[in-house]
Amino acid sequence: MSALRELYQEVILDHNKSPRNFRRMEKPDRKVEGYNPLCGDHYTIFLKLENDIIKDICFEGAGCAISKASASVMSSLVKGKTKAEAEMLFNSFHRLVTGESDGVEEIEKLGKLAAFSGVSEFPARVKCASLAWHTLHAALASNEHRVSTE
Amino acid sequence: MRPAHDMLTPVTIEKSFDVDRIRTEFPILKQRVNGKPLAYLDNAATSQKPQVVIDAMNRYYLEENSNIHRGVHFLSDKATQSYEAARKKIQRFINAASHKEIIFVRGTTEAINLVAQSYGRKYFHAGDEMIISAMEHHSNIVPWQMICEEKGLTLRVIPMNDKGELFIDKFETMLNPKTKFVAVVHVSNALGTINPVQQIIEIAHRRGVPVIVDGAQAVPHMKVDVRDLDCDFYAFSAHKMYGPTGVGVLYGKQHLLEAMPPYQGGGDMIKSVTYAKTTYNDLPNKFEAGTPNIVGGVGLGATIDFMNTLDFEAATAHEHELLEYATEVLTTIKGLRIIGTAREKASVVSFVLEGIHPHDIGTILDDDGIAIRTGHHCAQPVMQCFGIPATARASFAMYNTKEEIDALVKGIYKVIEVFS
Numbered sequence: 001m002s003a004l005r006e007l008y009q010e011v012i013l014d015h016n017k018s019p020r021n022f023r024r025m026e027k028p029d030r031k032v033e034g035y036n037p038l039c040g041d042h043y044t045i046f047l048k049l050e051n052d053i054i055k056d057i058c059f060e061g062a063g064c065a066i067s068k069a070s071a072s073v074m075s076s077l078v079k080g081k082t083k084a085e086a087e088m089l090f091n092s093f094h095r096l097v098t099g100e101s102d103g104v105e106e107i108e109k110l111g112k113l114a115a116f117s118g119v120s121e122f123p124a125r126v127k128c129a130s131l132a133w134h135t136l137h138a139a140l141a142s143n144e145h146r147v148s149t150e
Numbered sequence: 151m152r153p154a155h156d157m158l159t160p161v162t163i164e165k166s167f168d169v170d171r172i173r174t175e176f177p178i179l180k181q182r183v184n185g186k187p188l189a190y191l192d193n194a195a196t197s198q199k200p201q202v203v204i205d206a207m208n209r210y211y212l213e214e215n216s217n218i219h220r221g222v223h224f225l226s227d228k229a230t231q232s233y234e235a236a237r238k239k240i241q242r243f244i245n246a247a248s249h250k251e252i253i254f255v256r257g258t259t260e261a262i263n264l265v266a267q268s269y270g271r272k273y274f275h276a277g278d279e280m281i282i283s284a285m286e287h288h289s290n291i292v293p294w295q296m297i298c299e300e301k302g303l304t305l306r307v308i309p310m311n312d313k314g315e316l317f318i319d320k321f322e323t324m325l326n327p328k329t330k331f332v333a334v335v336h337v338s339n340a341l342g343t344i345n346p347v348q349q350i351i352e353i354a355h356r357r358g359v360p361v362i363v364d365g366a367q368a369v370p371h372m373k374v375d376v377r378d379l380d381c382d383f384y385a386f387s388a389h390k391m392y393g394p395t396g397v398g399v400l401y402g403k404q405h406l407l408e409a410m411p412p413y414q415g416g417g418d419m420i421k422s423v424t425y426a427k428t429t430y431n432d433l434p435n436k437f438e439a440g441t442p443n444i445v446g447g448v449g450l451g452a453t454i455d456f457m458n459t460l461d462f463e464a465a466t467a468h469e470h471e472l473l474e475y476a477t478e479v480l481t482t483i484k485g486l487r488i489i490g491t492a493r494e495k496a497s498v499v500s501f502v503l504e505g506i507h508p509h510d511i512g513t514i515l516d517d518d519g520i521a522i523r524t525g526h527h528c529a530q531p532v533m534q535c536f537g538i539p540a541t542a543r544a545s546f547a548m549y550n551t552k553e554e555i556d557a558l559v560k561g562i563y564k565v566i567e568v569f570s
């Protein structure tokens with residue numbers, strides 16, 4: 001069960017059970033829907049921006065434990081960060097879940113994000129883990145209102 | 151048509167059906183996955199293939215490979231004979247009146263597209279209507295939406311109850327002089343429901359409306375007799391009935407097929423070509439443009455030979471026993487809800503677990519070598535009907551066992567433990 005334990009780490013189970021920033025936002029500056037047509041996971045991410053800084057972020061929607069925990073951890077990590085910092089985190093996260101991180105040191109630097117290191121052993125679940133991040137990326141980058149993993 | 155299990159007593163099952171022997175015919179089942187014996191419970195997605203089918207396809211490439219219908223040489227003759235022999239086997243298997251009514255296609259999806267594009271193009275007109283059901287696979291929705299949009303038809307949907315049974319009386323009232331066509335699934339891949347297609351066909355025919363039946367999930371699990379059903383078209387895929395991928399069948403009544411224009415143009419479907427005019431070939435070649443999946447056809451022929459060696463009623467009865475056993479033991483799990491509880495069901499059990507997403511169930515079961523399908527099963531409207539995004543689905547074939555269902559149940563308890 002070890003690969004499975006690596007996937008469903010405590011942090012993930014906890015964030016799945018009690019997701020942080022799991023709510024709607026009235027009058028957001030950006031609001032983007034993310035959708036995985038393969039399994040039906042869908043989330044809406046709401047952002048409040050102040051200049052370059054993510055002042056507030058929250059989300060709502062439904063999906064598997066991996067996608068929900070990922071959205072929750074992401075929301076708590078990027079709050080208060082600049083857009084550029086958030087994009088850098090996305091980059092590291094992407095490397096992590098696709099198994100491209102350079103060894104333990106890089107992973108340790110990721111803090112809470114490291115909980116997703118087990119995902120790389122489950123290629124079918126990479127999209128679940130990345131859905132919220134892709135959605136955030138779209139929200140920061142453009143005026144897009146709907147992104148899909150396909 | 152009544153499912154075969156109704157006609158059997160448990161005693162004959164024991165005698166005539168030996169699941170251990172059947173399993174030895176399917177080499178892939180011996181595999182271990184993640185150190186555990188494979189429990190392949192995803193048969194509605196695709197079934198496994200017996201050694202005899204694998205051998206027949208190998209033998210074709212080793213000894214007969216050639217192009218068909220065009221060579222004068224020895225191998226071409228042999229290949230053509232094998233391919234055409236397969237067509238006749240299919241004809242007898244589903245009791246079609248003529249081999250000309252058996253069109254080789256890529257699978258169920260292509261069969262339905264063929265009818266939509268050929269029959270629909272010719273006979274559908276703006277203001278007409280056609281009817282599908284609320285439990286169709288996307289492959290029996292989208293091709294119709296495409297032609298309906300192009301031609302200006304209204305697509306109407308037979309509703310179902312919360313068990314996953316169609317309202318046949320509502321269907322009857324939906325038929326009207328504008329109705330041009332009915333497309334309905336025989337056995338639902340998402341819910342397992344066996345639809346009363348014979349009754350549906352009879353009702354439609356009273357109004358002179360032709361019917362296509364999507365038999366992808368029916369042919370592997372019950373005896374299908376197209377003349378007894380009196381369906382106008384019947385579609386199925388080899389890969390769900392222990393045969394190869396990439397080949398399937400469209401059955402159509404000869405007079406309908408004859409009146410329909412070709413679906414694709416190219417080689418093999420013509421009698422003569424000049425720049426001024428092309429004369430199309432006779433049935434079935436008119437609908438088989440280009441070099442077909444020859445080895446697939448040969449493999450499907452071998453699949454039918456294999457199925458003919460079985461006591462099919464006993465195999466069906468075994469599957470039904472698995473269904474009843476799975477339904478019984480799964481319902482004892484707290485928080486588990488079975489989606490699709492029709493009275494007439496094939497061996498498909500779709501379920502959801504309270505608070506746990508099907509995707510997570512699938513991953514954790516896989517860790518124990520248990521293969522199930524999770525997701526919307528290409529039937530998003532069905533999911534919407536039940537107000538859920540997805541289900542976990544175990545679907546059984548004749549080579550599955552009660553032990554595998556026990557492993558499934560154990561696995562589900564592990565899922566619950568991980569999330570407790």
Ligand SMILES: Cc1ncc(COP(=O)(O)O)c(C=O)c1O
Nearest residue numbers: 257258259287289339364366387
């Ligand atoms: C009920 C039903 N219809 C149609 C299809 C499509 O079959 P294929 O993908 O082989 O064309 C499937 C298989 O997924 C099915 O289960």
